[in-house]
Amino acid sequence: MPSSKTRATSPGFPANQAVSRVITGIKQMIVSGELLPGQQIRQEQMAAALGVSRLPVREALRQLAADGLVVHEHHVGFAVARLGRAEFDQVYLMRRLLETEVIRSLPRPSAAQLAEIRAVAEEIERAAEDLDLALMRTLNSQFHLAIFGLSDLNLVVGEIARIWTWALPYHAVYLHDEAGRKRILAEHREMVTALGEGDLDRLVELMDAHRAGSEAQLNLMLQAGAAARPPLG
Structure with a gap:
């Protein structure tokens, strides 16, 4: 025994x-x-x-x-954990550097891989219609990590996932604004198209814009000194 x-x-x-x-x-x-x-x-x-x-x-x-x-x-x-402005700046610096390298290493996805990523994007849209922001946040992480996961840079992708974890408590900030939600959904659709076409330069541009939008919302929150959930817009 x-x-x-x-x-x-x-x-x-x-x-x-x-x-x-x-x-x-x-x-x-x-x-x-x-x-x-x-x-x-x-x-x-x-x-x-x-x-x-x-x-x-x-x-x-x-x-x-x-x-x-x-x-x-x-x-x-x-x-x-509560992050300050200096920590957020470093989070977004690391995300930009690492995510860009991973995106540039992506192979052309198979039809099945692309369909799976597109399906997650469509689930996010349905969650947005239902104003299920918690589900949106969960699926949003799943969507991005599914794209990064196509890369053979496994250690780098793992580090990206860890960095995303640090900011998890704040990922909802930019989802409470209706215009922000629409922008995110539109950018997701464009990302899927660029990925399917193998246009990695375009995908980098889209990810940069996508990241900048969320960073701007977080900066507004930090300037206001608000860590609590904002009201629905």
């Missing part, structure tokens, strides 16, 4: 599954806006909400802290 230590570290052990479930649940709460930047995450409440003990919650929070999505303060506890 294996020792308790062996069972606890086994890949299929339920404790590991519980940690993964908690990580997914907390990320979804952050993406949906249920947890806001700077908001404290109380382990007891989180354990009750997700139907687990405090142990997997504590381990999940440690992993999320290592990813930069939450922070830990001594004698205070864990809270959703």
